[in-house]
Amino acid sequence: LPETVVEIWFMDRSFSGVLDCGKLPKRLSLINLGNNRLTGTLSFAELPASVKRFSVARNFLTGTLDLRPAPRSLMYVNVFRNNLHGTITITRDLELLEGLHVGGNKFHGNLQLDELPRGLLKLGCDLNDHSGPFDLSVLPRPLKEIRIFTNGYYGSLHLRDLPREMTHFLVNANSFSGELSIEDLPDTLQDIDLRENKFEGSLALTKLPRDLIEIAVGGNHFSGSAD
CATH class of the missing domain: 3.80.10.10 (Ribonuclease Inhibitor)
Incomplete structure (x- = not known):
């Protein structure tokens, strides 16, 4: 050329x-x-x-x-x-x-x-075949979209540490575990996919983001009722 x-x-x-x-x-x-x-x-x-x-x-x-x-x-x-x-x-x-x-x-x-x-x-x-914990607190603060689905990530997820301008957070088909709070998600969040992990405990759905369009939580070990 x-x-x-x-x-x-x-x-x-x-x-x-x-x-x-x-x-x-x-x-x-x-x-x-x-x-x-x-x-x-x-x-x-x-x-x-x-x-x-x-x-x-x-x-x-x-x-x-x-x-x-x-x-x-x-x-x-x-x-x-x-x-x-x-x-x-x-x-x-x-x-x-x-x-x-x-x-x-x-x-x-x-x-x-x-x-x-x-x-x-x-x-x-x-x-991919990524594995290990995924620490949300060290992510770049302007980050808007995360797609890490279908890997081998594990450990807990503290969603309160998500960058506050996040719009898409897709972490389905990993091995994340522990209890999960979705009461302090970024207001800008439109799509969150948590399916096919190992989360457990109850799930409160009373304080979802104002811009949320889709939330998927199936294929986990949640118990009790979804409030």
Whole structure:
């Protein structure tokens, strides 16, 4: 590609071949290669320094995910449904990053929640093999969406620690346990999915958020009546 190219939009074309990030034009600000048949090893260290948005969702890329050498200009990263594996290494130094979508791969271990960029708005790490506790109190405060469903997270969830601008909180199909209070949820919350965990005890439904559209709690061990 000519060095003058600043945006690449090649989505849904079934393109095949090897993606070599080191050969991309140096002035690129946007890369969208979603839903193709690209292979190769993903390397954020080789991305052009000017890249702001990087999406390679639904391909066949391999390797691990280390965001430490990624361009500091990045605002959006989407590697959903590839063949990436290992643990994810994140860094707070990506101060402009607002969207991080890493679901549908083969990642394991726990996320470094305290290393998430402080301006992050959307986090998607669903459909992996993540495990360990999930401490809501260390999440970036501007965060609006969390999708960590279908993993192996465990331990208790203190929903009062959710960022106060949260709109979507989807943690179904994990192994969270303990009693659950949903009386101090963010007023902005629209969708909360707690299904298929190991929560127990009674559940009070008297003080739900004003903007709530959907709440799902089935497949747990709640007892008594729902007030």
